[in-house]
Amino acid sequence: xxxxxxxxxxxxxxxxxxxxxxxxxxxxxxxxxxxxxxxxxxxxxxxxxxxxxxxxxxxxxxxxxxxxxxxxxxxxxxxxxxxxxxxxxxxxxxxxxxxxxxxxxxxxxxxxxxxxxxxxxxxxxxxxxxxxxxxxxxxxxxxxxxxxxxxxxxxxxxxxxxxxxxxxxxxxxxxxxxxxxxxxxxxxxxxxxxxxxxxxxxxxxxxxxxxxxxxxxxxxxxxxxxxxxxxxxxxxxxxxxxxxxxxxxxxxxxxxxxxxxxxxxxxxxxxxxxxxxxxxxxxxxxxxxxxxxxxxxxxxxxxxxxxxxxxxxxxxxxxxxxxxxxxxxxxxxxxxxxxxxxxxxxxxxxxxxxxxxxxxxxxxxxxxxxxxxxxxxxxxxxxxxxxxxxxxxxx
Numbered sequence: 001x002x003x004x005x006x007x008x009x010x011x012x013x014x015x016x017x018x019x020x021x022x023x024x025x026x027x028x029x030x031x032x033x034x035x036x037x038x039x040x041x042x043x044x045x046x047x048x049x050x051x052x053x054x055x056x057x058x059x060x061x062x063x064x065x066x067x068x069x070x071x072x073x074x075x076x077x078x079x080x081x082x083x084x085x086x087x088x089x090x091x092x093x094x095x096x097x098x099x100x101x102x103x104x105x106x107x108x109x110x111x112x113x114x115x116x117x118x119x120x121x122x123x124x125x126x127x128x129x130x131x132x133x134x135x136x137x138x139x140x141x142x143x144x145x146x147x148x149x150x151x152x153x154x155x156x157x158x159x160x161x162x163x164x165x166x167x168x169x170x171x172x173x174x175x176x177x178x179x180x181x182x183x184x185x186x187x188x189x190x191x192x193x194x195x196x197x198x199x200x201x202x203x204x205x206x207x208x209x210x211x212x213x214x215x216x217x218x219x220x221x222x223x224x225x226x227x228x229x230x231x232x233x234x235x236x237x238x239x240x241x242x243x244x245x246x247x248x249x250x251x252x253x254x255x256x257x258x259x260x261x262x263x264x265x266x267x268x269x270x271x272x273x274x275x276x277x278x279x280x281x282x283x284x285x286x287x288x289x290x291x292x293x294x295x296x297x298x299x300x301x302x303x304x305x306x307x308x309x310x311x312x313x314x315x316x317x318x319x320x321x322x323x324x325x326x327x328x329x330x331x332x333x334x335x336x337x338x339x340x341x342x343x344x345x346x347x348x349x350x351x352x353x354x355x356x357x358x359x360x361x362x363x364x365x366x367x368x369x370x371x372x373x374x375x376x377x378x379x380x381x382x383x384x385x386x387x388x389x390x391x392x393x394x395x
Contacts, residue, residue: 009056019094023087030055038087046084049077068300068375072367081374082343082381089382092290135190135217140356141348146190146217149252149282150338150387160344163337167251167282168196174280174330174391175247177201184208184245184272186238187253191218197249198222198230206243208236239264241272248272248279255284259295259310266324270394279326279392284338286311286385305372311385321392331390335380338387342377349373 010029017025017037023044025037030050052058052075058066067088070076078084088095135146142148143161151163152170171193177183179202188194188207198205209215212235219233248269257265269279286294291313302309312320314331321328349356353366379385 006053006057009060013056013059016094020087020091021094022090025084025087044083044087044090046080046087047078048084051075051077065300065303068304068368068371071371072304072364074367081370082346082377085371085375085378086381089378089384092382092384134359135213137356137359137361138190140352141345145192145195147192148189150334150341152334152337153340160341163341164192165196168193170389171249171251171280171282172197172201174389175249175278177203177247179203181246182206182243184241184243184248186248186250186269187256188214188218188233189251190214191221191233193249193251194218194222194231194233195225195227198227199225203230205231206245207231207233208238208241209233210235210237238268241268244272244274244277246274246277248277249281250279251282252284254281255309255311256306257310258308259312262310262312262316262320263323266320266326266392269392270324270326273392273394275394277394279394280389281392282387282389283317284311284385285317285388286313287383288313288315290384291316300375301372304368314388317388317390326392326394329391329393331388333386333388335383335386339377339380342373342380346370346373346377 014035014037017027017035020038022042023038023046024040024042026045026047027035027037028047028049029035030053052070052073055070055075058070058075060066062069067085071081138146138148143151143159143164145161145164147161147164147167149164150167151160152166153163154166158166175183177197181201181203183197183203183205185193185205185207188209191207194205194207197203207218209218215233215235222228222231222233250269254262254265273279294311318328349369357366376385380387
């Protein structure tokens with residue numbers, strides 16, 4: 001029975017793969033037979049060797065998390081994982097038709113809204129599950145500043161560390177700080193932005209995080225740099241703020257807010273900006289055309305990497321900003337810079353695996369993170385996701 005079901009699932013997926021328009025795929029099935037799909041003259045070529053007869057059934061049941069789960073379990077092999085995922089992403093209107101077909105989308109929405117929404121308690125748990133993997137873990141493959149967000153490259157041969165400084169400076173340009181300004185950073189990471197701002201401007205900065213590891217690291221970093229008189233670091237949820245600020249900066253934190261709390265996040269920014277104040281936001285966004293299906297389908301990153309994570313779209317951000325009385329200005333897209341950043345992170349992660357594995361992480365963890373970094377790189381290359389910087393103005 002299961003054998004017959006696997007054959008039917010294979011045939012159903014192959015039928016859809018024959019419609020591939022972007023790229024060329026060589027698929028070697030678990031029985032050793034080769035199948036070819038797409039344009040053999042395409043620059044985008046990918047190979048996949050299926051090891052598990054249940055592979056097609058898993059895809060039909062679990063959508064993008066099924067592909068990721070299969071990679072974690074070594075159910076398939078490929079010599080270029082980012083290219084394989086990019087091919088799937090560029091043909092999303094085809095792969096979407098069978099990916100997760102047997103899942104029930106409304107269950108995801110019900111669970112997310114009622115059991116996995118980002119309350120203060122759950123937000124802290126979600127952040128801890130990712131960022132508190134350990135400072136030592138992240139230090140093995142991030143740049144020296146421990147910046148875990150997209151860099152902006154002014155030249156093709158610029159270092160990642162310099163690209164991160166470029167990113168910070170562009171955000172600083174959006175708020176245009178003046179001497180004596182009180183500034184807030186929501187989600188301070190390991191203190192890279194705080195260091196760049198405080199070393200170059202006569203301001204007062206409050207940094208907040210709900211990651212214990214990041215809080216301890218950043219607090220010590222600020223002390224070590226002699227910036228205590230300018231910078232305060234707090235273990236605090238953004239919903240518990242009490243002060244007002246001349247400017248607010250938030251770098252790739254909005255993705256951890258969750259769909260249910262996006263409106264509250266914008267209201268919080270408005271409430272804690274002085275009249276005439278500005279906020280600078282950097283966010284990963286999903287293509288407007290994919291937003292509705294994304295909201296109801298199971299996603300690999302939400303399941304395995306960022307529980308509670310959610311990507312807004314440009315239209316969603318514009319709608320919420322209007323509802324809360326904030327004005328979006330100066331928005332620019334930097335998605336191509338993120339594909340480069342991720343490519344460097346993945347290379348560094350794989351090259352550092354021997355050291356990382358000594359921290360107690362196993363091969364399944366390696367495969368999970370390899371897939372995660374490849375998945376994101378392919379998403380930016382295919383333009384299914386993008387990176388935006390924009391300012392918010394409180395009238």
